[in-house]
Amino acid sequence: MSMRDGWNRRRPLPFRSLPWPVVPDLDVQMQKRRTILILLVLALLVGAGAWTADRFLKRRDHPGLFVFLHQWATNYPKSFTVDPPLLRIQVGTKEMDHLQEVVNKALERGVIMPEGDHYVDAEITAGDDHFRADLRIKGKMTDHVSGRKWSFRVIAKKGGGFRGMRRFSLQHPGTRNYLCDWFYHRLMSGEGLVALRYGFCKVELNGEDLGVYAYEEHFGEELVENNARVPGPVLRFDPALFWEHRLNGIRGVAVNDAYGAYQAAALDAYGTKGIAKDPEQHAIYEQALALVDAFRRGRLPASEVFDVDRTARRLALLDLVGGHHSMDWSDVKFYYDPVARRLEPVSYESFSAFPIRELAGAYAFQGGFRESDDLHRQLFNDPEIMRAYVHHLERYMRKEFLDSTFQVIGPDLDSAGAMLFGEFPYKPLDRSIYYGDQRAIRALLAAPAPLHVHLQRVHGDTVDLIAIPTDALPVQVDRIEWEGGASGPPIGRSLVPARQRGRVGIPYSLQMTCSGPISPDDLPKGGLRCHLLGSRRSVLVPISPFRLDSALAMGAIAPARGGPDLFPFVQVDEDAREVRILPGAWRIERDLVVPEGYVVKAFAPLHLTLARNVSITSRSPLEWIGTEDMPILVDADSAGSGGVHVIEAGRPSRLEHVRFMDLRSPGDAELPKGDVSFHRSPVHLAHVYFTGNGATLLYLTLSNATLEECRMVGGRDQLEALFCTLRSGGSGFTGAGDDALTIIGGEAVIDDSWISDCKGSGIKSEVHARVACSGVRITDAGTGLNTSDAGEVLMKGGSVQAKRVAHAGKAAMRYGPCLVVLEDVAADVEGHVEREAGSVLKVNGKEMGGSKALTGT
Structure with a gap:
């Protein structure tokens, strides 16, 4: 037997003793492969979903998914730090059906038309306040009625209102770009422009939670009042025909209809029904109509119709916030100042937070007015407006401007954002856009060779x-x-x-x-x-x-216009920038108008007589100095004159020993208001005497004024101060046909003065005005101290003898309570004081007067 045969015959070893490796279970391998495959598929799905979500967000101008998630994680918890105000709106079934019908038709047409969109009755609860209101769907485009968050216009009835507003809108925050319009209104207000109240609240409609809304003030007397302005209309160029033109396009009939243009639009005012019934406001509106019509026809430059500085500020702010889309004539609103006779822009719908590539005023100035230009191009074509516009651009383009702005408004911005983040945590204010627009402005103003x-x-x-x-x-x-x-x-x-x-x-x-x-x-x-x-x-x-x-060459540039048409008794010193009224007795047969940049000086002996309807109007300060023995005299023909008026003089005026006598007649239209008036013009009056039969002897608006031993006799109302800082000492007020001193807004300090023979109120305080009196004596008055609309009067010492010693008016929802405090005042208060619901009236620390329930309906 060979070795091979012997080997082949060997017995096999037992299986357990074979030196083979152990083979893993095939099921376990397959399970691992499936797990890896599933994880890969999930990763791909998550990645694809993330990519899709990122593209979706970026198509909607959001930075992307990761920023979105970071904003949600960062901002949503902030919403728990605030409790937004809640408006509960209740409407009946019939009214709700009407609102739904308006929404359905708007969605069918693609635009909300005013036909059929009438107001319905509603009841609104805001905190502890309950009031009735008129309510309708608001807006033009269908973004205002998409989903369940419809936009509403609300007009509160009687004493009702929300946060001081009687007219306001409620809308999806996205229709005003969330926090962007909040920031815009704060900028406008900070720059002294008329700004809307704007913020965030929660809304319930018939018990249904509609979530976070933006509230926005509408246009009415409360807007004017809240911005410390003289009563005057809020104007617009009526967009009704323009929207008919837009509707044609939506219907697919795009034609060049003539009526949709700015040149075809009529000047319109909010609240024309009320204006038509008020003789004073009726005349003011007609004055505004005449000025705007003269501007649109090229008869008056823009700088003589529009407030130059405030118009320029608005235009420059639109560059800063990237709000060029709001420069549509159909969207702009104006307040008309009847004293300055100028239109001021109103902050409204900024369409902002966009990067700019050129300035709002680019290519606009061509050195001449053209009727065919649009409104803003016409404004920019005025050199005074353009000069002020560039001046303010250089202010706003500095990084420090935004830095300080955000520092000042920081707490309020955090609070407003927290109210929004409960529903929209991905909509913070993107500050980088504004800083980017600053850089663009700096680059655009750095012309190397103009x-x-x-x-x-x-x-x-x-x-x-x-x-x-x-x-x-x-x-x-x-x-x-x-x-x-x-x-x-x-x-x-x-x-x-x-x-x-x-x-x-x-x-x-x-x-x-x-x-x-x-x-x-x-x-x-x-x-x-x-x-x-x-x-x-x-x-x-x-x-x-x-x-x-x-x-x-197109010819030499036109020479400047000449100065005002002055009078033989008036000398102008251009080097000293003085206008001097020479001593003597002079009759003024036509209006004397002094532009800004001078000082108007006059010294005794001087007697000026104004012919019928003739006035002296100065945009420069007055320095009129008489003596006790020889005061400066200013009077008028028996038919009445237009008075003496100082408008936006800037520097203080000083009048000493001047007598204004019978300048206006009782039936005068009183435009501008007052025998003598100072508007945005500081003034010191010493030993100045006012007498007459006019509606208001001295009318002060938005000014700092001091009266030192002055006298007022006669007139219906003697001194009226709107949003002023007033100090009066040693002055006397006698024989007022109605009220002696009326303080509306602002504050006043009245010391050692007397008021007598006053048929109305001795001192009247309205609209959050604060009046402090010391040593004031009031005799023979209808009402000694009278307050309304959150006015306050604090009187220490002195005496009051009147049919009604003091009256604390009703605590209106839009203003709050009134306050009257008397300390050590000689007066018979028992049965002669009155306190209405919610207000406070104290005499020597003791609350006085009756009270009525506040219904607000």
Whole structure:
């Protein structure tokens, strides 16, 4: 047997003793593979879902999914730190059916039309206040009625209201871009412009929780009052025909209908029914109509119809917030100031938080008015408005402006955001957009060479140039400069209009004067010093020695308009910037108007007599000084004059020993109001005497005023101060046909004065006014101290003898309670004081007067 055979015959080893490796279970391997595959699929699904969600968010102008999740995790918990106000709205079944019908028709048409969208009755509860209201669907586009969060317009009835507003809107916060309009209104208010009250609340409709809403003030007298303005209408260019034009487009009938244009729109006022019934407001509205009509026809420049500074601030703020879309004539609103006779912009619907690529005023200024231009282009074409606009742009473009703004409003912004984040945590205010717009403004105002300049000829001490604009804003030429520091100013005005969009700049002829003969060889060593109109930054532009054919020039720039038509007894010192009324007796047969920038001086002996309806109006301060023995006299014909009025003078006026006598008749239309008035003009009156039969002897609005030993006799109302800071000492008020002192808003301190023979109220305090009296004596008055609309009067010492010593008016929902406090005042108060519901009336620490229930309906 061979070895091979022996080997083959060996017995096999037992299975357990074989040296083979152990093989894993095949089911376990398959399970692991399935797990890995599932995880990969899930990862792919999550990744695809995340990618889809990210693209979805970015298509809606959101930074993306990860930012979204971070905002949700960061902002939603903040909503638990605040408790938004809750408005509970209750409407009947019939009323609810009507609202649903309006919504259905709007969704069918694609636009909300006013036909059929009438108000329905509603009952609203806000905290402890309950009031009845009229309610309707509001808005134009269907974003106001998408889903269940419909937009509503609310008008509270009688004494009702919400947060001081009788007229307000409730809408999805997205219709006003969430916190963006909140920030815009705060900016506008901080800059002294008329701003709406805007914030967030929760709304329930017939018990259904509709979530977070934005509330927005509507246009009425409360808006004017809350912004400390003189009563006047809120205006707009009626968009009704424009929306008919838009509806044609939505219906697929896109035609160039004539009636949809700005030039076809009528000037309209909110609340025209009430205006028509009020003779004073009726006359004010007609005055506004006449001014705006003159502007639209080119008969008055924009700067003589619109408030220059406030208009410019609004336009510059729209650049800062990226709100160019709101520059639609159909959306803008204005308040008309009947004293200054100017329209002020009203903060409304900013359409903001967009990056800007050019300025709102770019390419607009062409140096002349054209009826065919739209409203904002016409505004920008006024050099005074453009100058102020650029000035404010340079303020707003500084990083420190936004830094300080966010620091000041930080707590309020956090609170407003927390109210919103309960439902919209992914909608914080993106501050980077505003800082980005600041950078854009800085870049757009840094024009390296706003002009190309060509030398035409030199003759003696005069240099002829041609300037071609390169920039989108107008350029002011300052002077010509050359080597050695010599320079020369332009002859006449030298404002070069902006280059027109897409066109080569139009050549303009300039003439420069020099202090002595100049050689053409000197000019290349210098240049033309100029700056964008309104800018503090100037540049030196080189002068090309190569002549440009003068036939191309469009002509010299128009000379400036002359000054006011002055009178033989009036001297103007331009160097001293003084207007002097010469001593003597003078009759003024036509209106005397003094522009801003001067001081109007007058000294005794002086007697001015104003003819019928003739007035003195000054936008510069007065300095009228008489003596005790020889006061300055100002009176009028028996038919009545237009009075004396100082408007936005800026610097303080001072009048000493002046007598204003019978300037206005009882039946005068009183526009502007008052025998004498000061509007946004600080004034000190010492030993000034007012007498007459007019409606108001002295009318003060938005001013700081001091009265020192002044006297007022007669008149229906003697002194009326709206939103002023007033101090009166040692003054007397006698024979008022109605009220002696009326303080509306603001504050007043009245010391050691007396009021007598007053048929109405001795001192009246209204609309959150605070009046402090010391040593005041009131005799023979209808009501000694009278308050309403959260007015306050605190009287210490003195005496009151009146049919009704004191009255604390009703605590209205829109204002709050009134307060009257008397300490150590000699008065028979028992049965002669009255306190209405919710208000406080105290005499020597003891509460007095009756009380009535407050219903608010």
